Amino acid sequence: MYQDYSVANTFGVPAPLSMNVEGFAPANNPYVPVEKPYLFRREPLRDVLAFFANPNGDGLYITxxxxxxxxxxIEQVAARLHWGVHAVTGHGRLEFNDLVGQFVLTGSGGMKWTDGPLTxxxxxxxxxLLxxxxxxxxxxxxxxxDIVEGKPLxxxxxxxxxxxxxxxxxVATGNSAGAGDQSGLYQGVMRQNIALMDRxxxxxxxxxxxxxxxxxLERATPTMPISIRERMIQLANEIRKVFIGHGDTAGLLSITMSTRTLLRWAQLSANYRGAPNALAYALDRALAYRGDAAEREAIHRMAQDVFGTDWQV
Structure with a gap:
């Protein structure tokens, strides 16, 4: 059964109270993602809801x-609309038949067909969700x-x-837009078939x-001083700029600070707040240890510039 949900009340974004989106009625569906606290951004949410409401024979590719x-x-929109999700992570050995299903051996020695995530x-x-x-x-x-267009499987x-x-x-996600990785930042990215991408x-x-x-950050670490949180965000954006780069500067860092890493850094800093170098100690464990020695040193120099005397190593 289907049910209408208020966009404003369901997703916590400014919207007319009369604006609804159709989802499923709650039914203890095990494939519905677990709902977690989430702060929706208005424009991405608008695009996803428009797609869920009427795909018009399209898939949705998020880059x-x-x-x-x-x-x-996608998972948190689906969680609030009680929409089941079958998530598959792509890799070089993934085959189409893995998505469709397979025969499996039963206890009696026979064979039984088992649907895959696509089916x-x-x-x-x-x-x-690919x-x-x-x-x-x-x-x-x-x-x-053909399946993306709504034809039978x-x-x-x-x-x-x-x-x-x-x-x-x-729905598909990728670090590239399907035409391969021109930046060289992501290993294993392949150019996708243009006929599929056109769908x-x-x-x-x-x-x-x-x-x-x-x-x-306020939700995750409410006791942390605002000035520290502000500079954490400033450092995160500085690291991202160097990671993404422009022209000859691209790839000077092979690691970057995502939002999840930023939150991890803040939470670890709060956990280690009694240490004399809590910010630096937590930064290594949240991010810097993933890079080589030169990258770690570069990140700490950037942090020193941002935090000034508040930075201790």
């Missing part, structure tokens, strides 16, 4: 840098071409034709504005 919130956006989503009107789709061999995804192994539920949706509408999710991240 953006690592840790910008592409996957969590379950098609049957039940759920979201097929994370890091640009890490998948494009030849394996050609089978999605043929299961060759059983000769069954599964007609898509009207609420079936396909997706695109949206971009970048790193949040400072005011948004400040609200997140």
């Amino acid at each position: 953006g840098p690592t840790g910008s919130g592409k996957t969590s956006l 379950r989503a098609v049957r039940h009107g759920h979201v097929l 994370n890091e789709i640009d890490a998948t061999d494009p030849s394996e995804l050609i089978g999605l071409n 043929l299961i060759a192994a059983t000769d069954e034709v599964v007609r898509p539920h009207p609420k079936f949706r396909v 997706f509408r695109l949206m971009e999710v970048g790193y949040p504005e400072p005011a948004y991240e400040m609200t997140l």
Whole structure:
């Protein structure tokens, strides 16, 4: 059964109280993501809700840098609309048949067909969420071409034709926009088939504005001084600029501070607040130890510039 949800009340964003979006009625569906506290950004939310309401034969492709919130956006929208999600992470060995399903051995020695994530989503009107789709061999995804448009799914192994539920949706995420990684920042990214990409509408999710991240830090570490939180966000944006770079400066850092890493840094800093070098100690464990010695030193120099006398190593 379906149910209308108020956009303003459900997602906590400014919207007319009469503006609703249709989802599913609560039904203890195990495929519905767990609802977590989440601060929605208005424009990305608008694009996702428009797609969920009427895909018009499209899939939705969300591109953006690592840790910008592409996957969590879909999961938390779906959680509030009680919409089932089948998430698959792309990799070079993922095959189309992995999405469709397979025969498995039963206890009696027979064989039984088991639906894969694509087939379950098609049957039940759920979201097929293909994370890091640009890490998948494009030849394996050609089978999605007709399915994204809403055509029936043929299961060759059983000769069954599964007609898509009207609420079936396909969402993909990637660090690139499907044309390969021109920056060299992301290993394993492959250019995707142009025929498949032509079946997706695109949206971009970048790193949040400072005011948004400040609200997140306030929730995560309410006792931390505002001046410290402000400089944490400033350092995060400085690191991101060096990571993304422009022209010859691209790739000077192989690691970056996503919003999730920023929150981890703040929470660890609060945990280690009794230490004389809590900010530096926590920064290493939240991010810097993922880089080599030169990158760690560069990040600490940037932190020294941002924090001044408040920075101790």
